[in-house]
Amino acid sequence: MTAPSTARQSLSGRVALVTGASRGIGRAIAVRLAAHGASLVATSSARSAEALEGVCAEIAAQGGQAATVIADLADAEARADLVARASSYFGAVDILVNNAAAMPEFAPPSRMSLAGRQQLFAINLDAPLDLCQQALPAMRSNGWGRILNISSDTVRQPPVPYPASADMVHALAVYGASKAALERVTQGLAAELHGSGVQVNALAPSRIARTESAERIATEMAKTHPEWVESVETMAEAAYQLIAGPSTGLCISSRALLQQWQAPLRALDGHTVLGDCMTPGVA
Known part of the structure; x- marks a missing residue:
């Protein structure tokens, strides 16, 4: 793998759609891309609408431009026109960051309900692939596009002794399976789009990112393994590097x-x- 230049590259003229952008990794990536000149369309569910507006205000205060789109990604009809709605603000979406994810049931594979599994895969796999399919026609037509799917360290079963309680490890198995499926789709899509100018990659925290939803476990891990915890800035930096760089797959x-x-x-x-x-x- 050839490393690109680490010099700051402008994303001026690019339009980025970031899902799950109201907080955590999604917010960090949205703010970082806007800092490099991208016009941002930030999306979340209705329950996070106020926080999403705050992210857009943060971007505007730094001289960027941003808009919000509310959509329930678990609902196929609600997400069916999401990219079209996002494109109505600043033009066609040419950077898509599929960050939104969910774990509706905290249960091991032996007990997770069918409804829980269906909702989990709807948000973690079906929604990102739907949005890719919506965004690809314009990306292909323009000969330039970037798709970044946010994955997870849970795609792999951790070795014994577990880094956390056995109950927590087992409860993350189906969530990890959905992210493993997303990585497989990422690689397949990247191969399919070879030579088109559209690059597709997946990015995961090395262990755990210190976000609002993961604060409890991050704090616990930091007591004994501070090196396992990373800031959202680490994910935002890597996301920017992938979007600005030449790699795919x-x-x-x-x-x-x-x-x-x-x-x-x-x-x-x-x-x-x-x-x-x-x-x-660990700050």
Whole structure:
């Protein structure tokens, strides 16, 4: 894998759609892409509408432009025209970040209900693929596009001894299966689109990103393994590098990418250097 230049590259003139953008990794990636000049369309479900507006206000305060679209990604009809709605603000979407994910039931495979599995796969696999299919015609026509699917370290069964309680590890198995399926689709789509100018990659936290929803487990892990916890800035940096860079078909962790490409870790402003791939997210 050839590493690209780590110099800041402009995304001016590009339109990015980021799902699950009201907080955590989605918010961080949205703010970071806007810092490089991309026009942002941020989406979330209705229950996060207020927080989503706050993200757009944050981007506007930094001189960027952003708009919001509300959609329930678990509902096939509600997401059927999401890319078209997003494109009505700043033009065709040419950067798609499929970040939104859900785990409706915290249960091991032996007990997770069919309804829970169906909703989990609807949001974690079906929705990203639907949005890819919606965005691809314009990307192909323009000869340029970037699709980034956010995956998870849970795609692999952890070795014994487990890094967390056995109950937690088992309860993450079906969630991990949905992300493993997303990675397989990522690689297949990247191969299908070879030579089109559209690049497709998947990115996961190295272990766990310190987000609002993961704060409890991140705090616990940081007591004994601070190196297992990373900041959302780490994911945002790696996401930017993949979107600005030349690679396709990668399914890689944030820290592995930054280490292999020798990229510094910058703040969400895209300028301030915070450290490197080994900087823990324990603040």
